[in-house]
Amino acid sequence: MLRVSEVVKTFYPGTPNEVRSLRGVSFTMEPGSFTNVIGTNGSGKSTMLNAVAGVFLVDSGRVELAGDDITGWTEHQRARRIGRVFQNPFSGSAPTMTVAENLALAARRGMSRGLGWSLSTTLRGQIAERLRSLKMGLEDRLDNPIGNLSGGQRQAITLLMATWHKPDLLLLDEHTAALDPRSADQVIRLTHEIVAQDRLTTLMVTHSMQQAVHLGDRILMMHKGEFVADLSGSQKARLRPEDLLSRFDELRRRDQLTPAVGDMLEKLYV
Amino acid sequence: MLLLISALNFGLVFALLGLGVYISFRIFHFADITADGSFALGGAATTAMLISGWSPLLSTLGGFLAGMLAGSSTGILHTTFKIHGLLSGILVTTALYSINLRVLGRSNVSLTDSPTLSKSWAELSKICFGDQQRHNLFGWMVGAQDLANLLFLTILVVFLGIGLFAFLKTNLGAAMRAAGDNAQMIRALGASDKVLLIFGLALANGLIALSGSLLAQCQEFADVQMGIGMVVWGLASVIIGESLVGSSRFGVLIAGTVIGSILFRMMIAIALRCGLNPNDLKLITAVFVFLALVAPRWLKALKLKFNSDAVGEADHAQGL
Numbered sequence: 001m002l003r004v005s006e007v008v009k010t011f012y013p014g015t016p017n018e019v020r021s022l023r024g025v026s027f028t029m030e031p032g033s034f035t036n037v038i039g040t041n042g043s044g045k046s047t048m049l050n051a052v053a054g055v056f057l058v059d060s061g062r063v064e065l066a067g068d069d070i071t072g073w074t075e076h077q078r079a080r081r082i083g084r085v086f087q088n089p090f091s092g093s094a095p096t097m098t099v100a101e102n103l104a105l106a107a108r109r110g111m112s113r114g115l116g117w118s119l120s121t122t123l124r125g126q127i128a129e130r131l132r133s134l135k136m137g138l139e140d141r142l143d144n145p146i147g148n149l150s151g152g153q154r155q156a157i158t159l160l161m162a163t164w165h166k167p168d169l170l171l172l173d174e175h176t177a178a179l180d181p182r183s184a185d186q187v188i189r190l191t192h193e194i195v196a197q198d199r200l201t202t203l204m205v206t207h208s209m210q211q212a213v214h215l216g217d218r219i220l221m222m223h224k225g226e227f228v229a230d231l232s233g234s235q236k237a238r239l240r241p242e243d244l245l246s247r248f249d250e251l252r253r254r255d256q257l258t259p260a261v262g263d264m265l266e267k268l269y270v
Numbered sequence: 271m272l273l274l275i276s277a278l279n280f281g282l283v284f285a286l287l288g289l290g291v292y293i294s295f296r297i298f299h300f301a302d303i304t305a306d307g308s309f310a311l312g313g314a315a316t317t318a319m320l321i322s323g324w325s326p327l328l329s330t331l332g333g334f335l336a337g338m339l340a341g342s343s344t345g346i347l348h349t350t351f352k353i354h355g356l357l358s359g360i361l362v363t364t365a366l367y368s369i370n371l372r373v374l375g376r377s378n379v380s381l382t383d384s385p386t387l388s389k390s391w392a393e394l395s396k397i398c399f400g401d402q403q404r405h406n407l408f409g410w411m412v413g414a415q416d417l418a419n420l421l422f423l424t425i426l427v428v429f430l431g432i433g434l435f436a437f438l439k440t441n442l443g444a445a446m447r448a449a450g451d452n453a454q455m456i457r458a459l460g461a462s463d464k465v466l467l468i469f470g471l472a473l474a475n476g477l478i479a480l481s482g483s484l485l486a487q488c489q490e491f492a493d494v495q496m497g498i499g500m501v502v503w504g505l506a507s508v509i510i511g512e513s514l515v516g517s518s519r520f521g522v523l524i525a526g527t528v529i530g531s532i533l534f535r536m537m538i539a540i541a542l543r544c545g546l547n548p549n550d551l552k553l554i555t556a557v558f559v560f561l562a563l564v565a566p567r568w569l570k571a572l573k574l575k576f577n578s579d580a581v582g583e584a585d586h587a588q589g590l
Binding site for chain 1: 439440443444445447451452454455456457459460462463
């Protein structure tokens with residue numbers, strides 16, 4: 001279970017470049033649930049994901065994972081229990097190392113890294129088997145440097161690495177945004193399969209309304225560092241991509257007015 | 271022949287320097303100039319220990335450990351205190367100059383009257399091959415000490431090269447390679463890229479210090495200046511090795527670095543024999559490394575230009 005309470009993060013505080021990225025964000029995720037976060041550029045959705053991953057420490061608020069307060073944990077400490085797939089397909093793997101070596105590194109997540117061989121015959125077998133389940137023919141390329149693979153192939157392998165040991169939380173940061181449409185579909189299909197199979201608690205940031213509507217059981221909508229909508233259950237089931245787009249348009253229209261006028265209109269008409 | 275044997279021996283001693291530079295420059299992509307300081311530190315620490323009566327084996331180990339300490343200092347300056355990598359190395363090297371003077375007591379110390387590793391293995395080979403001043407090696411007469419050095423340095427370098435290769439295949443070694451390749455990735459897999467870098471630099475400078483320790487023992491003196499220019503010499507071995515083997519697999523590159531170091535020493539020995547002024551050696555090495563670094567890019571640009579010219583001419587010939 002993930003619980004984020006009143007998390008605040010301001011970048012460059014006290015300077016003209018001050019950005020209030022997260023203004024007291026709170027939400028809770030039940031084990032095995034799949035939540036999508038959507039929002040415009042600069043709404044703070046990736047910042048929120050990074051706050052959970054521990055890329056930076058938050059100014060105030062708490063982050064709890066599976067009963068532990070992880071607010072003060074560093075990125076690599078949290079990574080022992082959190083799997084991540086990045087937007088950039090090149091971020092999740094070591095390019096000069098082979099496919100098998102990369103997966104062997106993931107197989108040691110949360111364990112000590114001592115002087116045992118990193119790639120035993122048994123592990124190699126397991127790696128080949130798991131790669132076969134992706135149905136992308138990658139089991140024949142175990143000894144190729146991963147840098148020779150396409151973005152889609154690398155992203156599929158990163159997904160496998162992030163979920164090799166069932167993580168307490170899987171973070172997906174627009175992980176199909178940099179892929180061509182066909183690879184994106186393939187990676188989304190794999191995401192769906194793996195998450196469903198292991199009942200992973202998953203938090204996905206996306207700017208594809210299609211993905212947000214079709215995947216997962218809840219949508220959180222972010223705007224200017226705050227959640228402006230929380231849709232789940234039957235509300236989410238009825239949702240169409242166009243509905244989300246019209247909500248964004250609404251937000252955009254309100255932004256064009258000054259906050260005071262916005263408030264006044266809201267009181268009058270809502 | 272004597273010239274070649276001694277060049278071979280120097281090449282083997284400096285091969286360990288090359289392996290250290292390979293770890294920091296090629297595995298971690300970290301321009302670690304601590305090498306200049308830790309090379310001399312290895313020589314100084316071993317010499318001081320030998321003079322105060324420690325056994326050659328322990329003194330050599332002491333040199334290695336001192337180098338590891340220097341390397342981890344650079345690593346900690348860079349990771350914990352967020353000082354630029356190059357500057358961290360410069361700071362540690364500058365500090366080491368004073369430390370080396372303290373360790374040695376004065377700017378150079380002779381080991382002629384002390385036991386050394388190379389004297390020990392000369393004794394050992396005397397027992398094995400008989401007490402002769404000169405041995406017949408494939409028809410050449412070679413001094414007993416030179417031959418003993420050659421034999422034991424070869425064993426040591428091969429042993430350490432295979433050891434490094436095996437280490438990079440372990441969980442820890444693989445994590446180190448990943449940290450150098452993509453730090454974000456290894457962090458996301460639950461390992462601290464900072465700790466891995468510190469450890470990597472410690473290992474690299476340990477090997478470099480070991481190289482300095484062996485050099486001091488083979489030439490029977492240590493000098494606080496002996497480390498100057500070592501980064502570039504190590505880099506030269508790595509680059510020659512890379513262009514020789516033409517592979518990106520680290521096992522082949524380790525072997526390439528050792529061969530590169532030997533070849534580089536041979537080239538220097540020949541150049542000196544042909545009348546090169548020893549004072550010009552470092553200038554020439556620097557120019558050589560510069561050329562080796564930029565030549566691949568120039569050749570590529572030249573090739574592209576040639577190809578586009580060829581295409582242009584072909585188009586022209588077709589009347590386009």
